[in-house]
Amino acid sequence: MTTAAIIVAAGRGQRAGGGVPKQWRALGGQRVADWTIDRFKGLVDHIVLVLAEDDTSAWKEFSATDLILAPGGSDRAGSVHSGLRALEAHSVEKVLIHDVARPCVSARVIQDVLAALDAHSAAAPGLAVTDALWTGDGSVVTGTQDRSALYAAQTPQGFHYGAITTAHASHPGGAADDVEVARAAGIDVAIVPGDADNLKITRPEDFERAERIMGMNMDVRLGNGYDVHRFGDGDHVILCGVKVPHKRGLQGHSDADVGMHAVTDAIYGALARGDIGQHFPPSDPQWKGAASDIFLRHAVELAGQLGYAISNVDCTLVCEYPKIGPHADAMRAEMAQIMGLRTDQVSVKATTSERLGFTGRSEGIASLATACLVKS
Numbered sequence: 001m002t003t004a005a006i007i008v009a010a011g012r013g014q015r016a017g018g019g020v021p022k023q024w025r026a027l028g029g030q031r032v033a034d035w036t037i038d039r040f041k042g043l044v045d046h047i048v049l050v051l052a053e054d055d056t057s058a059w060k061e062f063s064a065t066d067l068i069l070a071p072g073g074s075d076r077a078g079s080v081h082s083g084l085r086a087l088e089a090h091s092v093e094k095v096l097i098h099d100v101a102r103p104c105v106s107a108r109v110i111q112d113v114l115a116a117l118d119a120h121s122a123a124a125p126g127l128a129v130t131d132a133l134w135t136g137d138g139s140v141v142t143g144t145q146d147r148s149a150l151y152a153a154q155t156p157q158g159f160h161y162g163a164i165t166t167a168h169a170s171h172p173g174g175a176a177d178d179v180e181v182a183r184a185a186g187i188d189v190a191i192v193p194g195d196a197d198n199l200k201i202t203r204p205e206d207f208e209r210a211e212r213i214m215g216m217n218m219d220v221r222l223g224n225g226y227d228v229h230r231f232g233d234g235d236h237v238i239l240c241g242v243k244v245p246h247k248r249g250l251q252g253h254s255d256a257d258v259g260m261h262a263v264t265d266a267i268y269g270a271l272a273r274g275d276i277g278q279h280f281p282p283s284d285p286q287w288k289g290a291a292s293d294i295f296l297r298h299a300v301e302l303a304g305q306l307g308y309a310i311s312n313v314d315c316t317l318v319c320e321y322p323k324i325g326p327h328a329d330a331m332r333a334e335m336a337q338i339m340g341l342r343t344d345q346v347s348v349k350a351t352t353s354e355r356l357g358f359t360g361r362s363e364g365i366a367s368l369a370t371a372c373l374v375k376s
């Protein structure tokens with residue numbers, strides 16, 4: 001199913017302090033919005049960012065990305081409805097709606113909500129209320145409130161696209177969240193387990209708590225990959241997914257994409273899950289001549305299943321010929337597309353070995369790669 005996430009970032013409230021809307025305040029080296037957007041990359045097919053119409057700097061910045069932009073409405077419901085309309089041409093079946101002020105949402109929560117939509121029309125994360133609840137007049141307790149069957153609502157809240165779009169179109173407005181909109185339209189909403197760390201930044205002290213959460217839970221992995229293929233007959237080579245004309249080809253059991261193989265092994269290495277040969281044995285004839293993006297996609301999917309996001313990859317091709325420079329941007333774009341990353345997260349560069357060794361004698365091409373994976 002085609003999936004999308006709508007990140008609502010049109011709010012102008014400044015209760016969190018800092019003199020600017022909280023989504024643009026710094027948090028652990030990035031802005032809140034940047035963290036939140038990154039959480040969904042690689043987990044959904046499309047990301048819609050809903051921005052205030054007068055937030056000209058944000059419109060200019062994000063227009064240069066692959067995000068879908070939509071103008072905010074007069075309230076949250078209007079902003080969500082705008083984000084839904086922005087997806088009309090993309091044949092989306094599952095849509096997640098998320099508050100930009102929840103930058104600590106985990107891959108587990110996102111994936112659980114998406115999975116619940118296979119069996120339900122709508123699903124949302126919630127935390128059972130465990131604290132005693134009081135009523136009060138602001139300074140004095142006036143009573144207690146039964147907490148049984150009460151849940152604290154979180155986002156992302158997930159829906160079948162057509163159903164929630166229709167629900168928003170007919171809702172009079174003023175809903176606290178999209179679950180309220182869905183229930184008003186008669187849509188049952190399943191509860192999936194929330195996460196205590198999935199806080200919504202509201203007050204100044206929430207920034208400190210968010211930084212603690214990110215610091216405590218962050219697991220950073222580095223992996224290295226190395227591969228070599230010799231030259232043989234042919235009129236081109238495949239490097240990082242790009243066909244490059246050359247007087248010789250590379251020999252290998254698959255398509256001999258030495259760059260993509262090194263990156264794939266770097267990801268497997270960061271996960272401590274072996275190498276390509278363990279997952280796709282060369283003794284198995286089904287992989288004879290296979291396109292190497294099959295291997296890379298598998299490594300990326302495995303990382304996601306284990307809760308890791310790929311922060312960046314760096315690939316170095318070692319050869320005298322062909323010249324890599326004219327093709328490097330195309331290689332970066334192809335690798336980024338396969339891995340669900342931005343091009344600025346993918347580095348492809350080349351060097352020679354000063355005519356030393358087998359690469360210096362133009363007997364083949366070597367590649368080295370490093371991948372950084374982050375789990376939080």
